Structures are given as structure tokens and as C-alpha cells.
Amino acid sequence: MNTISTSIEVNEASLRKEFDHCSDIVFRSFRLRDQTLLLLVYFDGMTRLQSVEDNILKPLLFSGLPQGIDRIQSLGEMFGREWLPLTDIKKDKSLEDLVHHILQGSLGILVEGEASALSVQVQGYKTRSIEEPKKESTLRGSKEGFVEDIHTNVSLIRRRIIHPHLKTDSFTIGTYTQTEVILAYMQGLADEKVLAEVRKKLEKIEIDGIIDSAYIEEWLEESSFSIFPQIQNTERPDIVTASLLEGKIALLTNGTPFALILPVTFWSGLQSADDYFERFIFVILIRFIRFLMTFISFSLPALYVSLSTFHPEMIPRTLTISIATAREQSPFPTVIEMLLMMIIFDGLQEAGVHIPNQLGPVMSIIGALIIGQAAVEAGIISTPIIIVISLTGIAAYMIPRYSAALPFRIIRYLLLFTSGLLGFVGFAFGMIFMLIHLVSLESFGTPYLSPIAPFDGTRIKDLIIRYPFWMKNGRNKKGRQQ
Amino acid sequence: MMRTVFLAFFSVGLVLSTSGCTDFVELNQLAFIIGTAIDYAENGQIEVSQQIVIPSKKEDPSKREGSSSFFVMSAKGKDVFQATQKIQLRMSRKLMANHRMIIAISEEYFKKDDVRKLFDKLIRDPANNLRDTIVMIKGGSAKEFLMLNHPIEPLSTIAVGKELQINGMRSFSSRQFVIETLTKGARPFMPVLQIENVKLSKEHDSPVAELHGFAVLDHHLKVKGILGLPEAPGAIWMSGKGSSQGATIPWNNNKDVVSFRLTRLQRQMTSANGHDPKHMVLTVKAQAYLLENTSQQDMSEVENMMELQKCLNKQIQKELQSTIEKVQQWGPDVFGIGEYLHHNYPYWWKSQRDDWDDKFKRIEVTVKTDIILRSIGVSGAPVK
Structure with a gap:
């Protein structure tokens, strides 16, 4: 199977062989008035039939050959000039190309006596309409979110950056899924070295199928064993746009609303889109609280255990006695109690994601009443532990990006383990270990903790304190001067 | 490489936890000392009394009727440590003095013994937080002061500590006392309490520790005089x-x-x-x-x-x-x-x-x- 034969029967036979057992393939052949045989091949449900009927079938059947400035004598000539009232027409010389295009939803047109075929892009399948992103909702700012269709997604970005420097390179990845992946970047702003590296890595991917951008994420990451994500994912076009303008690179994957952004730093996980939409003074306050809550989200259980079981002299007097009173009945050591509650809390959280909507209330009753209240009243778990765990859980949701909060949930267990063994010494040990890892981690050449370590005074203006836009002279200004 | 690191951490963790190589003490294995009293005893000994809070009774006012939220244990010894050790032997929980609020020394002890003997324990033992207040009990014994009930506060010692703070007399911590004792150009000034019977309600009058004045101590920590209120x-x-x-x-x-x-x-x-x-x-x-x-x-x-x-x-x-x-x-x-x-x-x-x-x-x-x-x-x- 290689080139297209001039005989339409041969072609049809080989196409039918190729699409054997495909119930949704449609072959439609008909003769024009000049007795030329035509064959249309397409997949049912993948093409806009209306467009096919109006632009191809009707004119050919009823009006004969379309007449332009010159008179067209034969269908072959029309073919040569690609004279069809449709925009995207490709001429396929080989059968493989034709098959590929038909699979993508194009309409294949074969003509008796022609050694080539036309594939007309009339893709028209049902897609989800643009909705507000559920995972990263904001109070102010655009309500548009990415959808599964990559072309819609690219257009969402293209609409926001009206500049020819926005480049979109297309890659096809996956032996079977043939998934389209688009590498978007701003020419002149994005780092060429990073771009070359990403291109090289994308070409190297060998996989049967890409179901979600997460597949690509794992192929691209350098430190695969790190618990910290080195690529950010988002379903917000405005975040992608802002990142592109900062000189970052975005990867869009067909079939998923989640775009990838790289390189990222530790801090970008702690920034929300709303930070740039609200008044900056308020944002400074919220960011301080967010940093504090982030610290709480991984350290509070460990701090509680080390304070109450190793260093009770460091807790204020009245608080010590209150905690001691609450602990009078507890059968387990504090570490075990804390570990139990952490497992239960994470279990509840995970169950909440998977539980069918109708059963949601059932789980909140079980969670709140049975585990919260009954366990305390029965004296199995002490009240301060419940408070600590709930506070930790809430704190983790203060982190705006879900994937950015995941590493802290792992660290929570590690720190609990070290503090349970050695108290503050263990806590310090765990923290130092984490910091060493963070400092040595890189995301596509960018140190993970930058601009703090290594320190960069010009980029620090958007870390804890978000300076107003007219005071920031970072990446944006440089780009404007070019 | 990754494997060895993981294995190393795993085995260290396992060795530490399975061998019980942790020294954590749960809060319900501790006895919190809120007040300590020093009294004079015969034969060169001292009597040390520790006021220990009962955690389960502290917050529950309904249970406070009849039974108090603390108890006092005392023992005699040649020094503070020996006496405290004797108390520890009779206790089911480990004594913890870090949260102590008051050290009460009786007037009798000031007169008959040398307070400088206690001073060394105060600065040598790291368990002393030096945020507590040293007071002198005039008239009665210091142990008696620890056993008093207070109309509002659960413990008499907490009441005294708060009394001093609320009335603008914050600088009488034992840290301040140590500084004043060690400097040559200043002398300590110590609150003096006296136990007095006060009629708090129609039915009964109860003994309450009241601030009586401040004792002026000399270089040898002997009382030279008491300034009245x-x-x-x-x-x-x-x-x-x-x-x-x-x-x-x-x-x-x-x-x-x-x-x-x-x-x-x-x-x-x-x-x-x-x-x-x-x-x-x-x-x-x-x-x-x-x-x-x-x-x-x-x-x-x-x-x-x-x-x-x-x-x-x-x-x-x-x-x-x-x-x-x-x-x-x-x-x-x-x-x-x-x-x-x-x-x-x-x-x-x-x-x-x-x-x-x-x-x-x-x-x-x-x-x-x-x-x-x-x-x-x-x-x-x-x-x-």
C-alpha cells in the first residue's frame, strides 16, 4: 500500500481492506453527468455533512463542473487546481496520507483516472463548549477555560496575544493516538535553549498513546523522582497568556483542557490568577497569609507532636494544661493518634473526589459526625488533634494550585515521622533535607527556588509583595523594547 | 543511587523506631508543678512542697465542688533535689517544673536558714524557666499557702502571679531576682504575702493570700525590713x-x-x-x-x-x-x-x-x- 492507483476500484478495495471492521466508515460513489466516477470516503460523525452536501455533492451533481474565470473541461483539471469552495484542501499522493487524513475527520475524494486524492478538511465533531474552569476559578478575570479541542484552545490564546511573535509548533505524538501537541511560545521572549531542549524531548517521546498532558509532563521532567512538580498545569487561557509573556513555554495537548507551562519555580505554585486582578495592597496581605498557611499545611502536625511530646515546656502554661486535660483519656501516643487522623483525613479527601454526587451528603455526615465527634467523645482521639488536622487540611487548600499542594501532603508525613522520632531535632532534620532538595532542584535550567536562591533582586518584585504593574520592570519591559 | 538513599533512610527509620530509640513523653505522663514551697525543717533539712495541677479537673467547674483541681505533696531533704526526688518516688507521673509560676519561701526559712543555699539550684538546673516569681510568705508556712483555694482562680499560685501582673508589678521574676543577687550594686526586692481570713460570702470566710508588702534583702539574702503597702x-x-x-x-x-x-x-x-x-x-x-x-x-x-x-x-x-x-x-x-x-x-x-x-x-x-x-x-x- 503506497501510491494511489488511477483505477478507482483498486483504490476502493485497498481502502476497504484498510478500514475493515470499521462500522462507521462511509463509502459513497456516484457518476457525474460526464460519466466520471467519484468516490467519497469519510467517517460518520467526524465530518460536517452539511458542508459536504452544499459544497461538493450539490454543485457537482446538479451544476456540473464549477466554472471560474477559465472554463474547466474535466474533473481532473478541477482537481489540479483544487477548485472546490472549501478552504483547507490537501492533495494526497500516497494512500497512507489519505488514510491518515480520513482518520482525522477529513473527507477523502477519489476520481477515476486520477493518481491522487483530495482530502478536504470538513471536520465537524461535537465538542464541549467553552466553560468557566472548575479547578481554578477566580473571582475576577476571564471566565473562559480551555476545552478538549486543541484548535479552540490555540485560538483562545491567539485571541489574547495579537502579535506575529506568538509561535505555535505542532507535534504528533503517540503511535496509536497520533495526538497533536502544540508548543506555544513568544519568539524573542522565550529562552532558545529551553525551546531546543523541549523540542528534542518531545521528539524523543515513544508511547502508544497520549491521554492527557500529564503523560507528556512525565516524559519532559528532568527530576522524575522529585516530589515537586517541575511543570505547571492550568486550564486557564489567561494564565497561559501571562506565562507566555513572561517568556515561558506552553504545551497544549489535544484531548485535554490542561495546558502545560514550563519552566516553573516553587513560588509559582503559590500564586493565584486573582493575585493580579485584585488591588495589590490586598494581594500582599493574602499572600502573607498564604505563605503562612502553606507552612502550616506541612508542618503543623509535626510541630504539634514535637512540642507536646518532646518540649512541653515551650507551650504556654495554660495551653499545656488544656492539652493535657484533653489528652487524659487518649489510649494512643500522640504520634500514632496524629498519623491515624492524617490517614483518615487523606482518605476522606480522596473519597470525596470519587464519591458519586448523590452520595456526597452521606460522606460529610460520616466524616463530620462519626470521625469528628464520636471519636472525640469516645476518647479515642483527643480534640487538639482534630483541630490540628482540620487546620492543616484547610491550609493545604489555601494553595491555589491543586498539584502544587500535593508535595506538601507528602512532606507532612515525612516531617511527622522525623519529629515523632526526635522532636525538634527531627523536625529541623526533615526541613533541612527538604531545603537541600529544593535548592538543588531545577526546572528546565531555572533553579526551583529562584529568585530567592539564587537571589535575583529584579524578579523578587512578584514574590511575596506583588508590586503594582507600573512598578515592575522585569521581563515585560525587556520584551517591549525589542 | 536513589535506591541506596531510600534504603539508608528506611533502615535508619526502622532501627530508630523498632528499638524504641525515642524519648518522647506524653502530656498525660507528666505532672505539672505550678507552685513550689520551701519551709524550714529541723536538723539542717528543708521541706519542699510541690503544688501539682490535676489536668482533668481544671476545666470542669462542676467537678470542682468538693474536690480541688490540685494537690500538694511535700517531702524533707538535705537539698531541693533530694526532697523533690522523694516526691517523685510517690508520683505516678514525671514531675515537670518548667511551667512553675511561684516559688514561695516561708519567713521562718529566711530567719533560720540560709536562702543562698537555694540560689544555686535556681541558676544551675536548666528546668527552671526563670519566669516564675519568688515570694516570701509571712506568718504561716509556705506549704499552707500552696494548699489554699482561691475564689476565682483554680490555684492560689496562679492567682498571686496574675495579681502581681495586673497591678503593674511585672519585674519580679526569678530571672530579675538572679540578676539583682549577682550584681554588686543592687539588692533584691521580694513580694511578701500574708495569709489572711477574708469573709468572701455570708456563710463562711476563707483564708486568702494577700500581698502584704515587699521585703528588702541584703547581700546575704537576709530580710532587712519589709516595706508595707x-x-x-x-x-x-x-x-x-x-x-x-x-x-x-x-x-x-x-x-x-x-x-x-x-x-x-x-x-x-x-x-x-x-x-x-x-x-x-x-x-x-x-x-x-x-x-x-x-x-x-x-x-x-x-x-x-x-x-x-x-x-x-x-x-x-x-x-x-x-x-x-x-x-x-x-x-x-x-x-x-x-x-x-x-x-x-x-x-x-x-x-x-x-x-x-x-x-x-x-x-x-x-x-x-x-x-x-x-x-x-x-x-x-x-x-x-
Whole structure:
């Protein structure tokens, strides 16, 4: 199977062989008035039939050959000039190309006596309409979110950056899924070295199928064993746009609303889109609280255990006695109690994601009443532990990006383990270990903790304190001067 | 590489946890000492009593009827540690003194034994947080003080600690005591409590520990005298420790009285003429707020205000001067004047420091006051 034969029967036979057992393939052949045989091949449900009927079938059947400035004598000539009232027409010389295009939803047109075929892009399948992103909702700012269709997604970005420097390179990845992946970047702003590296890595991917951008994420990451994500994912076009303008690179994957952004730093996980939409003074306050809550989200259980079981002299007097009173009945050591509650809390959280909507209330009753209240009243778990765990859980949701909060949930267990063994010494040990890892981690050449370590005074203006836009002279200004 | 790192961490964790190589103590394995009492015992021994809080009873008021939220255990020993060890042997939980609020020493112990023996334990043992307050119990034994109930607070010791704080006398921690004992140019000043029967309700009167005054201790930590309540606040002010206090002075040729709240208490020391260490000038500063006036005078009149401020300064000066003279007769320099002289006349100080308690008596100290009347209150003229 290689080139297209001039005989339409041969072609049809080989196409039918190729699409054997495909119930949704449609072959439609008909003769024009000049007795030329035509064959249309397409997949049912993948093409806009209306467009096919109006632009191809009707004119050919009823009006004969379309007449332009010159008179067209034969269908072959029309073919040569690609004279069809449709925009995207490709001429396929080989059968493989034709098959590929038909699979993508194009309409294949074969003509008796022609050694080539036309594939007309009339893709028209049902897609989800643009909705507000559920995972990263904001109070102010655009309500548009990415959808599964990559072309819609690219257009969402293209609409926001009206500049020819926005480049979109297309890659096809996956032996079977043939998934389209688009590498978007701003020419002149994005780092060429990073771009070359990403291109090289994308070409190297060998996989049967890409179901979600997460597949690509794992192929691209350098430190695969790190618990910290080195690529950010988002379903917000405005975040992608802002990142592109900062000189970052975005990867869009067909079939998923989640775009990838790289390189990222530790801090970008702690920034929300709303930070740039609200008044900056308020944002400074919220960011301080967010940093504090982030610290709480991984350290509070460990701090509680080390304070109450190793260093009770460091807790204020009245608080010590209150905690001691609450602990009078507890059968387990504090570490075990804390570990139990952490497992239960994470279990509840995970169950909440998977539980069918109708059963949601059932789980909140079980969670709140049975585990919260009954366990305390029965004296199995002490009240301060419940408070600590709930506070930790809430704190983790203060982190705006879900994937950015995941590493802290792992660290929570590690720190609990070290503090349970050695108290503050263990806590310090765990923290130092984490910091060493963070400092040595890189995301596509960018140190993970930058601009703090290594320190960069010009980029620090958007870390804890978000300076107003007219005071920031970072990446944006440089780009404007070019 | 990754494997070995993981294995190393895993095995270290496993070894530490399975061998029980942790030394955590749960809060319900601890007995919190809130107060310690030191009493005199025969044969050169001391009696140490520890007031221990019962956690499960502390927050529940319904259970407080009849049974108290604490208990006191005491034992005799040659030193504090030995006695405490004896108490520990009778306890199911580990004693923890880090949260102690009060160390009470009986007057009897001050008289018959040497307090300096206790001093070493105070600064050597790291379990002492030095945030607690050392008080002297006049009359009764210190152990008795620990056993008292208090009408509001669950423990008598907590009550005393709060009493001192709320009345602007924060600088009586044992840390301050240690500093004053170790410096040569200052002497400790210690709160004195007395147990008195107070009628709190119709049915019964109960014993309550009340602040009686402040003991002036000398270099050997012996009591040289006790300043009673009318004089003690002034002495605290002059030693630079107080933050606020009240004052009531006669007015209108002793026919009426006016009362003030004094805030922002400060004191300054200078030597007279700038070079004579034997003649000191102690200036006290404060801001006064008029809160009560029994006379019929209109205080919103500027002349009256000026008169009032002048009278206040004069009266306070008189009282403080007599307090200083009283303390000077006893000898110990609780005001820290010696420290000022040490800093400003180091060579002169060298000849004086060894017998400062005695030499302080011969220093001439003049008190000057600089009190500003800030406010005359909400109403100016008395209501007709």
C-alpha cells in the first residue's frame, strides 16, 4: 500500500481492506453527468455533512463542473487546481496520507483516472463548549477555560496575544493516538535553549498513546523522582497568556483542557490568577497569609507532636494544661493518634473526589459526625488533634494550585515521622533535607527556588509583595523594547 | 543511587523506631508543678512542697465542688533535689517544673536558714524557666499557702502571679531576682504575702493570700525590713520596675483628697553637680490622670490645674523621700543606685563595692519629681 492507483476500484478495495471492521466508515460513489466516477470516503460523525452536501455533492451533481474565470473541461483539471469552495484542501499522493487524513475527520475524494486524492478538511465533531474552569476559578478575570479541542484552545490564546511573535509548533505524538501537541511560545521572549531542549524531548517521546498532558509532563521532567512538580498545569487561557509573556513555554495537548507551562519555580505554585486582578495592597496581605498557611499545611502536625511530646515546656502554661486535660483519656501516643487522623483525613479527601454526587451528603455526615465527634467523645482521639488536622487540611487548600499542594501532603508525613522520632531535632532534620532538595532542584535550567536562591533582586518584585504593574520592570519591559 | 538513599533512610527509620530509640513523653505522663514551697525543717533539712495541677479537673467547674483541681505533696531533704526526688518516688507521673509560676519561701526559712543555699539550684538546673516569681510568705508556712483555694482562680499560685501582673508589678521574676543577687550594686526586692481570713460570702470566710508588702534583702539574702503597702509602690517606682500605680494625696489644706492614676513611670539618676558620687539625685517621671476629686473646685480652671500639679509633685516627692530614707536606714540598695555609680564612677566604686550595704547608708539621695498632669477626667467643674 503506497501510491494511489488511477483505477478507482483498486483504490476502493485497498481502502476497504484498510478500514475493515470499521462500522462507521462511509463509502459513497456516484457518476457525474460526464460519466466520471467519484468516490467519497469519510467517517460518520467526524465530518460536517452539511458542508459536504452544499459544497461538493450539490454543485457537482446538479451544476456540473464549477466554472471560474477559465472554463474547466474535466474533473481532473478541477482537481489540479483544487477548485472546490472549501478552504483547507490537501492533495494526497500516497494512500497512507489519505488514510491518515480520513482518520482525522477529513473527507477523502477519489476520481477515476486520477493518481491522487483530495482530502478536504470538513471536520465537524461535537465538542464541549467553552466553560468557566472548575479547578481554578477566580473571582475576577476571564471566565473562559480551555476545552478538549486543541484548535479552540490555540485560538483562545491567539485571541489574547495579537502579535506575529506568538509561535505555535505542532507535534504528533503517540503511535496509536497520533495526538497533536502544540508548543506555544513568544519568539524573542522565550529562552532558545529551553525551546531546543523541549523540542528534542518531545521528539524523543515513544508511547502508544497520549491521554492527557500529564503523560507528556512525565516524559519532559528532568527530576522524575522529585516530589515537586517541575511543570505547571492550568486550564486557564489567561494564565497561559501571562506565562507566555513572561517568556515561558506552553504545551497544549489535544484531548485535554490542561495546558502545560514550563519552566516553573516553587513560588509559582503559590500564586493565584486573582493575585493580579485584585488591588495589590490586598494581594500582599493574602499572600502573607498564604505563605503562612502553606507552612502550616506541612508542618503543623509535626510541630504539634514535637512540642507536646518532646518540649512541653515551650507551650504556654495554660495551653499545656488544656492539652493535657484533653489528652487524659487518649489510649494512643500522640504520634500514632496524629498519623491515624492524617490517614483518615487523606482518605476522606480522596473519597470525596470519587464519591458519586448523590452520595456526597452521606460522606460529610460520616466524616463530620462519626470521625469528628464520636471519636472525640469516645476518647479515642483527643480534640487538639482534630483541630490540628482540620487546620492543616484547610491550609493545604489555601494553595491555589491543586498539584502544587500535593508535595506538601507528602512532606507532612515525612516531617511527622522525623519529629515523632526526635522532636525538634527531627523536625529541623526533615526541613533541612527538604531545603537541600529544593535548592538543588531545577526546572528546565531555572533553579526551583529562584529568585530567592539564587537571589535575583529584579524578579523578587512578584514574590511575596506583588508590586503594582507600573512598578515592575522585569521581563515585560525587556520584551517591549525589542 | 536513589535506591541506596531510600534504603539508608528506611533502615535508619526502622532501627530508630523498632528499638524504641525515642524519648518522647506524653502530656498525660507528666505532672505539672505550678507552685513550689520551701519551709524550714529541723536538723539542717528543708521541706519542699510541690503544688501539682490535676489536668482533668481544671476545666470542669462542676467537678470542682468538693474536690480541688490540685494537690500538694511535700517531702524533707538535705537539698531541693533530694526532697523533690522523694516526691517523685510517690508520683505516678514525671514531675515537670518548667511551667512553675511561684516559688514561695516561708519567713521562718529566711530567719533560720540560709536562702543562698537555694540560689544555686535556681541558676544551675536548666528546668527552671526563670519566669516564675519568688515570694516570701509571712506568718504561716509556705506549704499552707500552696494548699489554699482561691475564689476565682483554680490555684492560689496562679492567682498571686496574675495579681502581681495586673497591678503593674511585672519585674519580679526569678530571672530579675538572679540578676539583682549577682550584681554588686543592687539588692533584691521580694513580694511578701500574708495569709489572711477574708469573709468572701455570708456563710463562711476563707483564708486568702494577700500581698502584704515587699521585703528588702541584703547581700546575704537576709530580710532587712519589709516595706508595707503604702510605701512599696513608691519604692518599686524608684527602682524602675513599675509601670503604673495609683496615688491619693490630700488637697485643699487636708480637707479633701484627690486621686490619680500614674502611668509611664520612669526614673533617672544623676549625681549632684555632675561629679559628686556621694550626693545622688533620683528623678521620677510619670503622667497623671485625675480620677477622683472630693473638693468642690473646678479643675478645668488653668490655675487650679497648675496648683494641682504642683501639689501632686510636692506630695509625691515627700513620700518618696521618706521611703528612701527608710530603706537607707536598713542598708540594702534595692534601687540599684550602686549600679549607676559602678557605671559612672568605676574607680570610686572599687573602694565602695565590698561593703555596699553599709556604705549605701552614707550616700545622700535626693528625690525629684517630674509628674505631668495629663488629664482632669471627663467632667471639669463639680456638678452643682
